[in-house]
Amino acid sequence: MFERNKNKQTAVPAAPQRSQQDTPPASKASQASHSPATNRSTAMIGPSIEIKGTVTGDEDLVIQGKVEGSVELGAHEVTVGESGKVNADITARTVRIDGEVAGDIRGNEKVVISKSGNVRGNIVAPRMTLEDGAIFKGSIDMDPGEAPAKVSLAPKTSGSPSDAAPELDLKSG
Amino acid sequence: MNERQSSQLLPDLFESVAEDQCITVLHLGPVLPETMEYFSSFRCKLHVNDLFAELPLSFKPGDELTVQERMSSLVSFPEDTRFDVCLFWDLLNYLDQDGVVALMQCLRPHLATTAMAHAFTVHNIRSPQRDCRFGIVSDSEIVLRPRHHKVPEYAPHSQGKLKEWLDGFDVKRSVLLAQSRLEILLELRV
Numbered sequence: 001m002f003e004r005n006k007n008k009q010t011a012v013p014a015a016p017q018r019s020q021q022d023t024p025p026a027s028k029a030s031q032a033s034h035s036p037a038t039n040r041s042t043a044m045i046g047p048s049i050e051i052k053g054t055v056t057g058d059e060d061l062v063i064q065g066k067v068e069g070s071v072e073l074g075a076h077e078v079t080v081g082e083s084g085k086v087n088a089d090i091t092a093r094t095v096r097i098d099g100e101v102a103g104d105i106r107g108n109e110k111v112v113i114s115k116s117g118n119v120r121g122n123i124v125a126p127r128m129t130l131e132d133g134a135i136f137k138g139s140i141d142m143d144p145g146e147a148p149a150k151v152s153l154a155p156k157t158s159g160s161p162s163d164a165a166p167e168l169d170l171k172s173g
Numbered sequence: 174m175n176e177r178q179s180s181q182l183l184p185d186l187f188e189s190v191a192e193d194q195c196i197t198v199l200h201l202g203p204v205l206p207e208t209m210e211y212f213s214s215f216r217c218k219l220h221v222n223d224l225f226a227e228l229p230l231s232f233k234p235g236d237e238l239t240v241q242e243r244m245s246s247l248v249s250f251p252e253d254t255r256f257d258v259c260l261f262w263d264l265l266n267y268l269d270q271d272g273v274v275a276l277m278q279c280l281r282p283h284l285a286t287t288a289m290a291h292a293f294t295v296h297n298i299r300s301p302q303r304d305c306r307f308g309i310v311s312d313s314e315i316v317l318r319p320r321h322h323k324v325p326e327y328a329p330h331s332q333g334k335l336k337e338w339l340d341g342f343d344v345k346r347s348v349l350l351a352q353s354r355l356e357i358l359l360e361l362r363v
Binding site: 127128129130131132135136137138139140141142143 | 195204205206209210212213215216217218219220221222223318
């Protein structure tokens with residue numbers, strides 16, 4: 001068996017912490033339910049909002065509405081809420097999917113598909129979590145272009161279970 | 174309820190993986206969290222295509238598309254994709270001959286020269302239907318999770334017939350498990 005890639009996780013710079021004084025409270029939506037208790041601000045696209053085009057910014061984003069185009073928040077967290085429908089490519093530090101996404105996802109740190117999530121597309125992320133019940137069709141690239149790390153066959157022990165496995169050849173079933 | 178089961182063939186599945194190789198894995202079923210967690214620890218590219226969601230994949234009178242045409246529309250990959258490992262698990266028990274042959278026709282151009290595959294069939298084709306989802310827990314352990322709904326088109330095949338239909342793969346090893354389940358390791362015929 002090939003060896004676990006212990007060096008795979010690279011240090012990803014943390015998203016800049018912003019105080020609540022930096023942004024007027026009236027311009028910001030509620031904190032994302034999945035965000036840690038930090039001062040980082042979070043914007044929200046509400047359930048009745050539809051956006052076509054490119055969404056960029058410098059804060060975390062929760063999408064409960066519909067987005068077509070692309071979402072590019074490389075240093076921040078994007079959450080597609082249960083009512084969110086995204087037909088777009090998403091790039092963010094962390095991406096969490098509770099709703100529906102048709103498009104490619106790049107999570108510079110991590111991608112999570114929750115049990116209510118439905119994703120059709122290709123994912124690139126060094127770490128991936130998928131909860132039981134999630135629907136996913138596509139590919140997941142767990143090796144997003146980092147420096148080659150050592151991957152090798154694990155040394156075989158003398159008492160390997162496969163050595164003792166009975167060989168069957170049931171040609172006729 | 175989850176059932177964990179040791180696997181004597183899983184360690185062999187990756188034996189042909191070279192050092193520094195980033196492997197490409199095809200998973201033709203519902204992916205479990207355990208499988209994702211397992212492969213997250215490796216440099217790899219995992220393709221997930223749950224064909225169980227598309228069952229039944231047999232031809233019925235009145236169908237517009239043949240099984241081959243349907244399979245081709247469901248199982249397609251970028252031209253340069255080459256799979257090192259294919260995880261069929263119990264899918265072959267739910268495809269008929271046309272389905273197995275069509276699947277292999279779709280996969281063959283995308284198999285690496287050292288490709289291996291892992292599957293669960295049955296020793297006795299009259300063994301009762303046990304619908305499970307499978308996942309990898311560790312290098313030698315599999316988790317089985319019962320399905321909530323009965324999967325259609327259960328019609329397991331003998332190993333002899335599968336060997337004939339899985340044109341491109343040879344059965345390298347088989348291990349008889351409890352409840353007449355047969356764990357098989359396939360390797361690409363050179």
